[in-house]
Amino acid sequence: MDAELTRGYSVPCERCSAVDWGVSDSGQFYCRSCHNIIERVREFEETEVLSTSSRVTTLSRSSLKKNEKVLGKEWMVIEGFQFILTHQADALLSLGVCSQFKDDVLWNFWRRYLQKTQQAFTQNPINLGRVSADVDSDSALESVALTDVSMQSGPSPGPESELDLGASAGHSSDGGASSVWSGSMDTSGYLNPRFKRRHHLMTMPKTLALCYLALLWVREGITLADLLRFVFERHIPYLHIHDVFPEEITLFGRDAHIFRVESIPSYRRVQEEAMKLARVMELPTFPPISEECLLHPALLSLRYLTEANLPDELHHWVCKVMAQSGLAEESVLTFDHASKAQRNSPIGYDLQACALIIVSMKLLFRLNDHEEWIFSEQAEDHNFADMESPGLFSLTWWYEAMLRALDKAKKREEQHTASQIWKSSKALVFRKKDRTVSLKRRRVVEHLQNTFRKLSGPSPDPPRSKPSSFIFRWGEGEDSDGPSFHQTKLDHVMKTKCDAHVTANEKYWHPVLRQCSKRVCKDHYAEVEATLPRMYVWLLGLFSFLLRVKPSAMHEEVLKVERRFVKCWRRNRQ
């Protein structure tokens, strides 16, 4: 149809030198490969053509109009998710993850997922949201085309090319068979709860879960807590997906429900999703977590010890506890979706490392709101006597320094949460009749924001901070959070008793370690919390702030470690 209108014109385009002209709605000529608009307008052509074949002209114009209305391209929801994953992977690469993560691991995981859930790369792809039987063949054709293309191109240079091929693979621009108002073609199927359950369709939290699985496979030092923190600090695209999508794809209608996020998923949720995904994808055994891996508790706990400004000597004790409770073995640590134990309580490496630190502190200082302060007094007496050396570790001083820094950090985080922007700059319209209202609302909000922003004075907020693994900075210097305790010694925790070196603290307390049945009881932390020593609760609070989890989760993890520790210790004694 366009050829008719532009048949006289065969000058190659300036930008891309292709001879592929089309006519836009307003009559201007544009190059179809690079969208370059030229001066030539169709008007005088029309008067020529009108006399001979006016009917043909009007027909083609109306079908053109229809094309424009469908916003240029047809797309499936799964392609949208592919976009998102690509951008997330790029962000992770810029954070320092090795490049194999994106090219090999994530891409293969994605392919495997699509294959196992039969959305692509298979002979019988599932139909989502197709209504009539005729169109079924279209979808089969289209998906097969997608698979053919993808398999041939291998790790694609970019998903844009797939999109083009998918769209032009013989699919009519009929606006899709769905009568649902949305940009993508299979939203109604995607939102159907039955389909969701049966086919394990993709959701926004699942993208994070997939990234996490890939990170686990590559055994990078970015833990799940870090991942969620980067999402919160907007270093990884998750919140404003609208901005990530290309121009031709706009989110509206029911698509918006799929891609909109109103909260960052919790740690546990992502863990569960990851486990489910691993099961669906039938992943083989993961590469083992050996002592050299960054995710091994030996190395990870060192990181958290530095973060929490605890003395380096404590690491020795942490390793001892780890060895004692059997958590140093690869078989226990490696992610395995088939093992029932891991399915019931998935491993959180960061939680585990912090729990080990807490248990070792309990071992050394008892943390019953009494003994630890006595130890501190001993340390302080010693320190006052000898001011030059780094001295002994005094819990009181550490606590005061930590408290100050923690309060500041909590305030900063609260401010950040309060200024977090959840709504993107383009209004998401869910229903057709709300379109004008939503756009108007968006305009009003922007106008009001401008008014108030002018009055909010010079912006005292620092620009978006660079991503870093550490929240606190200890040591000398102006913007440090406090004095560093890393060099202090732990001599006072040991004593000699009958020619044997034992810990000065002779007792160890723990709450009830018996596990309740998971189905009935959720978690008992809220009931137990009032009976626990305040120092312990505060310590839980500190580590749960660092990892951005709830204190109850931290407490559960400590209980898990203690179960193993006490059991093994009892066995050793016998």
Place this chain on the structure above:
Amino acid sequence: MDDIEAELNAASNIYGNGEFDDNTWGGSSVKSSSSLLPPAVCPERPKETGFHKTLRLCLGSVRDAMLHHRWEDAAKYISHYTHALEDTDSANQLIASEIVWRLGCEILHHHPNSKPEDIIDLYERMKNFGVKNFAKISLDHAFHLLVSSQPEEARRQLSIAESWRYGRQSAAQSQDLNLIRAYRGFLDYITWRNRRSTADEADHHDDSSNPEMHSYFRQASVTLKEVIRHPGTWDPFVLGYIDMLEFYNDQKGAEKVLKDYAYDKAFPANPNAHIYLYEFLKRNDAPKKKLMKVLEILQVLVPSHKLALEYCPLLVDSEDDGNLGKALQVIMDLLEYTSWKHSVNAWKCLWVVVFSMLQRHLQDAVQQEWQKRSELWLALHFRTYHAKKDAQVDRDLLLLKTRVLLTFAGRNPEYRKAATKLISGNNVDD
């Protein structure tokens, strides 16, 4: 909060089970604490999206900044809060729009760099944001314009708002629309008054101003008449209306309006209504009986009102024993209020009443009345301490009170002793 209650409940359990009703005490304090906080500032709810958590923290920050008068911070946080206007839940949206309107106006009002156009712009935007708040915001806008001395603009806004119709929504906001109409009428009255005063100054020079004045009068009177018919407290509107009616010599109409306002059972009890009626009747030389009737009701509503001091002479002049007895009751009721304790006029009035009663040989009635109140009065007015105070306030008061006491209670050593000592002391000084 919960810990404190648990502890206190535990403590009360230790000290005896029968003493406190634990459940209700603990329960009611929980209830009061939860009802004190406005809904948007509540503590964290169990299932809250990140978006709502952000909004909650943001609102807390706005509130903090405003209470500490950090207007720039407040402006920054409220610009973040405006995202709440895009919440998909319509109930939340309504709350958010009200918060943005009210807090935004406060911030703009106090911020040193804000311009008046900003405030008006905010009003316009929030008015048209949703339909449910239109009337309230229009009224607030008009008040703001009045405060910033733009009565013409205020009147224009009110008449625009008055002619707004939106089906069910305008019916739901009918009360606010009523108020809008009332204020519009009142502003018409103010304009009319201004015109009248200029016309008076110009000594009725140009007749051309009069038709305009009359048109304002017509508009105002129609509106105000309509508004005053609804039950409510419309004091300034009534006064304005009466003013206009009196100017055009419609005494009967004015009287009817005031009577309706004062006596209609549907209206809330309003002493001011009776005061206005009384003053109107006094202005227009009504017979004493009428005046007395009005004041009787007023005295029942507000025994300590100063018009009681006009009521008593009326009763005394009526030369009726029953009325005299009533007068005594009225004035003694008045003097039982502490605001009248040191008032010379009130005591003088009492003396006049007592004197006229004694002249008419009504000692028994006087003594009866005194017996009823003697304990209270001796403690309230006639202690040595009071004597000293009265001497400080006014010497006449002291003398008056002594005279009164003499009549009532004969020889009461305490007050009179102190009084005579003070008087003689003063005499010596003089």
